[in-house]
Amino acid sequence: MSKVFKALADPTRRRVLQLLRQRPMTAGELSEHFAVSKPTMSAHFAVLREADLIDAAKQGTTITYRLKLSVLEDALLGFSQAFGIGLGPTGSADEAVPELSKGKMS
Amino acid sequence: MMIKRLAFALALAILILAVAGGLRYAEDAGMVGAEGARRTLQILIGLVLAAYANLMPKRIGRARRSPKAEAVAQAALRVGGWSLTLAGLAYAGLWAFAPLAIADIASMAVVATALAATLGYALWSFTACRSAERATVGR
Secondary structure, X not given: OHHHHHHHOOHHHHHHHHHHHHOOEEHHHHHOOOOOOHHHHXXXXXXXXXXXXXXXXXXXXXXXXXXXXXXXXXXXXXXXXXXXXXXXXXXXXXXXXXXXXXHHHO | OHHHHHHHHHHHHHHHHHHHHHHHHHHHOOOOOHHHHHHHHHHHHHHHXXXXXXXXXXXXXXXXXXXXXXXXXXXXXXXXXXXXXXXXXHHHHHHHHOOHHHHHHHHHHHHHHHHHHXXXXXXXXXXXXXXXXXXXXXX
16 A cells, blocks of 8 residues: 555656546657656656556557556545645656666665 | 455455354344344445445456547446445445435445446447447448
8 A cells, every 4th residue: 555655646646647547548648748758757657557556558669558546546546636745846757756866876 | 366356255255254144143142133233234245345346447457459448448447436436335324324214225226326327337438439439440
């Protein structure tokens, strides 16, 4: 459950989940909505996958992501969105994925 | 994954049977009244329905043939999951707090409505998806 909270704490990842609510999207389609680098987006996707909030299906070179939220997780997403939990600069890899900034420093 | 799902379903079924057996024993031993035993079991059934429906949108299965079909299936699972989870919670709430005569009818009505909404939405959206796909092929 802590993985779910960690995943939902970041505004970029919440936005990804909101976009996937509309329909499944490829990694490219999702990345178009954010002004961040591909490695940063990949790190966000990895966190969401680790929390089992999204599913990835690879077809050739394209990865399509599908929403995989339980009702409780969906409600948590709604609450965190409504009350602005974890609001910060959208798309910042260091803010969103601390592991990335640690990696940069080492 | 399939084994995990089966184990979860079996665990819930065993829980219901164990509690039902325990309540019958407690009722026979005079530890709990008939109404209390009935309410407890019905509350448990409502919570089990909510727990099971909570995971419904997570069971997305294999990828569908088209993005449209995928979006429709996702929406149907979400609507079903939400309506049945809320119905399960309402079922449990009615059996916990409403008078028996009301709980008896209202709880069934709530679940029946949620089922109708789930099946109705799924049927409507899949039919619309099929029609859209046929229209695309026909062009």
